[in-house]
Amino acid sequence: xxxxxxxxxxxxxxxxxxxxxxxxxxxxxxxxxxxxxxxxxxxxxxxxxxxxxxxxxxxxxxxxxxxxxxxxxxxxxxxxxxxxxxxxxxxxxxxxxxxxxxx
Numbered sequence: 001x002x003x004x005x006x007x008x009x010x011x012x013x014x015x016x017x018x019x020x021x022x023x024x025x026x027x028x029x030x031x032x033x034x035x036x037x038x039x040x041x042x043x044x045x046x047x048x049x050x051x052x053x054x055x056x057x058x059x060x061x062x063x064x065x066x067x068x069x070x071x072x073x074x075x076x077x078x079x080x081x082x083x084x085x086x087x088x089x090x091x092x093x094x095x096x097x098x099x100x101x102x103x
Contacts, residue, residue: 056077063073089096 060073060077064070086096088094
C-alpha cells in the first residue's frame with residue numbers, strides 16, 4: 001500500500017461535522033447512558049406487558065369457569081382493548097387513520 005491510501009483509510013468516509021454529529025467524549029457517554037436507560041425502560045415495559053397479559057388470561061379463565069358465554073368475554077376484551085388503544089392514541093397525539101409514509 002502507498003502512503004496516500006493509508007491516509008485515506010484513516011479518514012472517515014463521511015464528515016461528522018457536516019452531519020451534525022459530535023465525537024466528543026461527553027456526547028459519547030451521554031448517548032451510551034441514554035441507550036442503556038432506553039433499553040432498561042424497554043425491558044421493564046416488556047415485563048409489565050407480559051404480566052398484564054397473564055393477569056388477563058387468568059381473569060378470562062375465571063369468567064369462563066363462572067359461566068359467562070365465551071362470545072361475551074371476547075366482546076368485552078375487544079371493547080377494552082379498543083378503548084385503551086384509542087385512549088393511548090389520544091394521549092400520544094397519534095392519528096391512527098393517517099396514511100403511512102412510503103420510504
